[in-house]
Amino acid sequence: MASRRKRLKTNVDGPFFVDRTCIDCDTCRKLAPEVFDRSDEKSRVYAQPISEVDFVLATRALIACPTASIGTEDKSLLTDVRSAFPDAIDDGVYFCGYTSEKSFGAWSYLIVRSEGNVLVDSPRFAGPLIERIEALGGVEDLFLSHKDDVADHAAFHERFGCRRILHAREIQPDTREVEVQPTGTDPIRLDEDLLMIPVPGHTEGHMVLLYRNKYLFTGDHLAFSAALGHLYAFERFCWYSFDEQRKSMKRLLDYDFEWVLPGHGRPFHAPAAQMREELARCIDWMAGS
Numbered sequence: 001m002a003s004r005r006k007r008l009k010t011n012v013d014g015p016f017f018v019d020r021t022c023i024d025c026d027t028c029r030k031l032a033p034e035v036f037d038r039s040d041e042k043s044r045v046y047a048q049p050i051s052e053v054d055f056v057l058a059t060r061a062l063i064a065c066p067t068a069s070i071g072t073e074d075k076s077l078l079t080d081v082r083s084a085f086p087d088a089i090d091d092g093v094y095f096c097g098y099t100s101e102k103s104f105g106a107w108s109y110l111i112v113r114s115e116g117n118v119l120v121d122s123p124r125f126a127g128p129l130i131e132r133i134e135a136l137g138g139v140e141d142l143f144l145s146h147k148d149d150v151a152d153h154a155a156f157h158e159r160f161g162c163r164r165i166l167h168a169r170e171i172q173p174d175t176r177e178v179e180v181q182p183t184g185t186d187p188i189r190l191d192e193d194l195l196m197i198p199v200p201g202h203t204e205g206h207m208v209l210l211y212r213n214k215y216l217f218t219g220d221h222l223a224f225s226a227a228l229g230h231l232y233a234f235e236r237f238c239w240y241s242f243d244e245q246r247k248s249m250k251r252l253l254d255y256d257f258e259w260v261l262p263g264h265g266r267p268f269h270a271p272a273a274q275m276r277e278e279l280a281r282c283i284d285w286m287a288g289s
């Protein structure tokens, strides 16, 4: 829980606050935009929650925050909200909350399905989340989009016995034991519904995961920018090659999908035809950015 001693002066008065340990990951602003905004490269509470809905969302943001930088003097919902994650986004697709500082607050997702659940990137290994994942059927596979978002992969592997998947180009000393290490840039089918697509750019071995030709889990490859109002890629935080990332982005035009579910940035939902247009716009934008 955040420290009142470290409370930022930019917060408005009231029970909820952000302290100076905030790493500006954007999670709280995405989850509770009526309560949190950005000021001086950190989040702050710009409006205390008044409605029940905003109160719940602000408490969820507190739970999801990777650095425990959000505090509240009203803890009435904390116990209930702790078990609110994974939180359903769409048919069998969940947001895990409980982001990890190890992956700079990147979002991770759980796909619940009869063929075996898939965890997409690693959330924080937190007790209430683990219990809920267990109740939803555990984890068969842990897909790791790239080396920055592996967080607590070893703890998930130990707890659920899941198979971990990370491209060979992303392997570092702490992921040497990962069970599946694909190579090359050709798409790899895991089964009828799951396709891994290498998208070098942000990092050399970055991969995205396409589920049922509908949900594209994009890691740090592609996201929606509320500020720009369109799909985009992080040029400032591109560690390998932005030119390669643009080429990888073009290859995604070969696929149908309706959801972009990123590690950072905003999820985005649109019909497949519109999504293709949005992706083409992003590719144009990348050429001129």
Ligand code: SF4
Pocket: 018, 021, 022, 023, 024, 025, 026, 027, 028, 029, 042, 043, 061, 064, 065, 066, 067, 068, 069, 070, 105
């Ligand atoms: S979720 Fe936490 S670390 Fe991330 S921006 Fe909000 S207060 Fe800062």
